[in-house]
Amino acid sequence: MGVWRIDADVLASSRFVVSPMVETVGCLAAFTGQHRISATQREWLREYEPVFRARWGADPFALPFLRDAIRPGWLADFLVRPPRVEAPVFADDLARVAATTDEHARRDILETMDRPLTPVLHEDGLVARAVELLDWAWRHTVRPGWPRRRRVFEADIVARTGRLGTGGWAAVLDGMRPGMRWLGDGRLQINAYDYPPRDVTGSRLVFAPTTSARGWVSWEEPADVHAIIYPCTGWLAQDPDVVPPGALASLIGPARARILTLLAEPKSTTQLVALTGQTLGSAGGHLRVLRDAGLADRRRAGRSVLYYRTPLGDALCRGEPPVSSSGSARPPRRR
Structure with a gap:
């Protein structure tokens, strides 16, 4: 390998x-x-x-x-x-x-x-x-x-670097591309091919996302820079231009509707900034409104704070308000 x-x-x-x-x-x-x-x-x-x-x-x-x-x-x-x-x-x-x-x-x-x-x-x-x-x-x-594409890649980078605080480099590198995993003791398996080990000590290491299915590795002599090109996959590659339902946009505004739609999977404020192009202050303000309305909530994951949709937020994104066991609509969450 x-x-x-x-x-x-x-x-x-x-x-x-x-x-x-x-x-x-x-x-x-x-x-x-x-x-x-x-x-x-x-x-x-x-x-x-x-x-x-x-x-x-x-x-x-x-x-x-x-x-x-x-x-x-x-x-x-x-x-x-x-x-x-x-x-x-x-x-x-x-x-x-x-x-x-x-x-x-x-x-x-x-x-x-x-x-x-x-x-x-x-x-x-x-x-x-x-x-x-x-x-x-x-x-x-x-x-x-x-x-x-750039916004998707930037959001992927934010998510991967955020793993450093919780799982270290093993969490960042494992599975970054097919056949790649952290072996420990300063050894990184980059693929399953039968190549001799390569000493990257003293070099610069660069990671770059792509929409390709597998990615690749590269360097040039003198080998002072090594690159790992990895596939941007899964929910990290979610389309940032996803269009929220028109009725939802009319109800809460297009900017908030887009953020709520993107919260189908938990995301940090920084990821939302990368995906939407909004400023940190604007994204944070919209998240506060969504939380006050009971459409979103947050939880801490290591050093990051991740926002996610509540059942009410899920229902509104589907175009159907949730109903409680008593038959009435669920009230918004109160702070």
């Missing part, structure tokens, strides 16, 4: 980042049909696969390149260089890809490959055409929905 040796200093200085390039590469992988597709990507493919096929379906380079460079179990290193800043910009990371030589790119693609390179990839201009494909994918299929 692939194991990284990580000391306490590396973990303490590690960072979570949201990367447009990471998400673009993950989405490009979905177009090939060779990879497991997440539920989020499946929905996205329904809208954008026809757009991709119309532009690139007859192109002699695009699909052969994707099949060779982003094949199951392997992504060419020049496409997945680890993020080096806390707020990566797509244009900057695209320039890093563009700086790769064709020969270097071919070596990356051929690593672990058990068949010859597709002939079109031997032609000059491989990297330039890959850059064109990446840029198109970002501008036409990822950037249109990027604000929503």
Whole structure:
């Protein structure tokens, strides 16, 4: 199995980042049909696969390149260089890809490959055409929905970092991506492949969420930055643009209705800020009103305070007020 040796200093200085390039590469992988597709990507493919096929379906380079460079179990290193800043910009990371030589790119693609390179990839201009494909994918299929994706990723990051206070790094790392778990004694299993252990001591460690089903790991020499790209899954990937029932929005206001809808699973104020784009003060004010009305309540989980819907809040989100055993509507909770 692939194991990284990580000391306490590396973990303490590690960072979570949201990367447009990471998400673009993950989405490009979905177009090939060779990879497991997440539920989020499946929905996205329904809208954008026809757009991709119309532009690139007859192109002699695009699909052969994707099949060779982003094949199951392997992504060419020049496409997945680890993020080096806390707020990566797509244009900057695209320039890093563009700086790769064709020969270097071919070596990356051929690593672990058990068949010859597709002939079109031997032609000059491989990297330039890959850059064109990446840029198109970002501008036409990822950037249109990027604000929503970013809010989902930010909420995921808030939830995962919040686990540090209750379960330590084992709670954060276990199950972050398929085959990954904390083994203890400074050892992190990153996948189930039979690779020799890798010493990450003295390096920077970066985590980045993606809508991909599996994610990946990456580094570049000199290996001063290692990245773990992990799938944003489960309730953490809840759609932040979910639309509350119209009657509920009319009753309590659209901002409060949206927060109440998002509380289908417990969330902290910081998570709600990330999902809705509201200020901390606004989100906190709406939560106070919802609690006073008996629609939401809160509980402490370690160092975090999580808000959740009451039965009355659940019923209103379904469009049906709850009824007590006596047949009357339940009264709101009093402070």
